[in-house]
Amino acid sequence: MIKKLVLSFPVDATDRPLVYDLIRVHDVSINILKAEIQPGKTGSLLAEFEADEAKINEAIAYLNDNGVLVSPVSSKVSYDQERCIDCGNCVSACFSRALTIGAPDWKLRLDPERCIACKLCLKACPLKLFKIEFADM
Amino acid sequence: MKTYAEINDKIKSGRAVVLTAEEVSAMAKELSPGEIARKVDVVTTATFGAMCSSGAFLNFGHATPPIRMERIELNGVRVSGGLAAVDTYVGATDCNPERPAYGGGHIIEELVAGKEIQLEAWGKGTDCYPRTHIRARVSKETLNEAYLYNPRNAYQNYNVATNTTDQVKYTYMGTLLPKMRNAAYSTAGELSPLINDPECRAIGLGTRIFLCGTEGYVAWNGTQFHSTRPTNAHGVPTAPGRTIAVIGDLKRMSTDFLRGVYYEKYGTSLFVGIGVPIPLLDEEMAHRVSIRNEQIESTIIDYGDGNKVLGMTNHAALRSGEIIVNGQRVRTAPVSSLAKAREIAAILKSWIERGEFLLTEPVRPMPTGTSLRGLEEKEC
Secondary structure, three states: OEEEEEEEEOOOOOOOOHHHHHHHOOOOEEEEEEEEOOOOOOEEEEEEEEOOHHHHHHHHHHHHHOOOEEEEHHHHEEEOOOOOOOOOHHHHHOOOOOEEOOOOOOOOEEOHHHOOOOOHHHHHOOOOOEEEHHHHO | OOOHHHHHHHHHOOOOOEEEHHHHHHHOOOOOHHHHHHHOOEEEEEEEEEOOOOEEEEEOOOOOOOEOOOEEEEOOEEEOOOOOOOEEEEEOOOEOOOOOOOEHHHHHHHHHOOOOEEEEEEOOOOOOOOEOEEEEEEOOOOOOOEEEEEEEEOOOOOOEEEOOOOOOEEEOOEEEOHHHOOEEEOOOHHHOHHHHOOOOOOOOEOOEEEEOOEEEEEEEEOOOOOOOOOEOOOOOEOOOOOOEEEEEEHHHOOOOOEEEEEEOOOEEEEEEEEEEEEEOOOHHHHHHHOOOHHHOEEEEEEOOOOOEEEEEEEHHHHHHOEEEEOOEEEEEEEOOOHHHHHHHHHHHHHHHHOOOOOOOOOOEOOOOOOOOOOOOOOOO
């Protein structure tokens, strides 16, 4: 299975090479989609974990033991549906096809599973209705 | 043949048959234009998109002692100081360059929403207007007049935008990804007003329309009115053609159909909701409103590379989500709201069905034989 996860690193993150251990020790295939890590500050990593469920859970437990918070990315993307006018500007920018619009009703749809948190929708929305918590961490 | 008077009599007595342009296009698959002209009296068209050439005239009223406002700011945004003492025009794209994400479009939306706006103005002081500075809060309640006057709206068949360069381009057609990873289109297709009356037989000066939630009027031909573009086999211009200037009472508008917006690295604009009724005076008009998306062809322009023409496509293809440009499959998305345009067409239809909205015959037709001039840089 593939799980898209946001890893939040504490300020005093361990010196252990965590991602290396995930791959070598826990046998998880990792695709890093986005990394925001600065020395001495909290950091975050958006990554796809590919392995069977047991291995992914072991990997998450290992990260938690090392002070890294792990949360599924799906809860991180949102927009103000009340104010949305279904113009499609965000859809145009969304190359991962998380945002779609089309027949029959031409209303905006968001599939959080497909979101790679590229943040293009934040800029593309002319009403500035999008929030990605990952970007604020 | 029907006259405006006959159609209005039917509207007044609640007998008028009104369809949206999408409904009539579907009907045209079964019925001939002649049958449609006999059956249907009015077709409603609509669009809801960003229209940068929009703005509002405001009159603040005179303070005591009075001031001749020569430099005017609304919420810190400089607006026109060139209209007598207490009039201004706030354009949708007016902004303070220091904070470009807020501008005229937002101010207009806030006025419509009933919010207070900070007014600050300066004058040099004259014998009849001695004051040199004023600060006040204004709203649609305090303004004498507030009316939208948009010099260029509802463009007939706007271009499809894409980008062949290897850089993201931030434009008024939205975010254009590198190497044609997307293409954006901004028209309501078969529902679009000037596509359904391509030669402006019914749309002229004085045409009563739906404007941002209330009634408005076509005030003039829009600026950049181009009436000699090449047309396709279905009589539709294949490049941006005619436009309309519209006017309406801002105090009666709704933010459901008027929104201030900001385009990244471009600036502010205004989403404007327009609905135009087309009377089916004869078979020819019935034929025109029967136009379908696959019969509307638009020009694909490279916004990354000097507005180069890359080819043509049609609106059925655009709505399918993918077009082919130079042999490459390109993902498409709209940048104007079809959902809102449909809502507007349905509201206008209900106004006419209930006898609340009568049609007007143009007091002057739109110009013919016009084209566009560029700006020649003459030495001075």
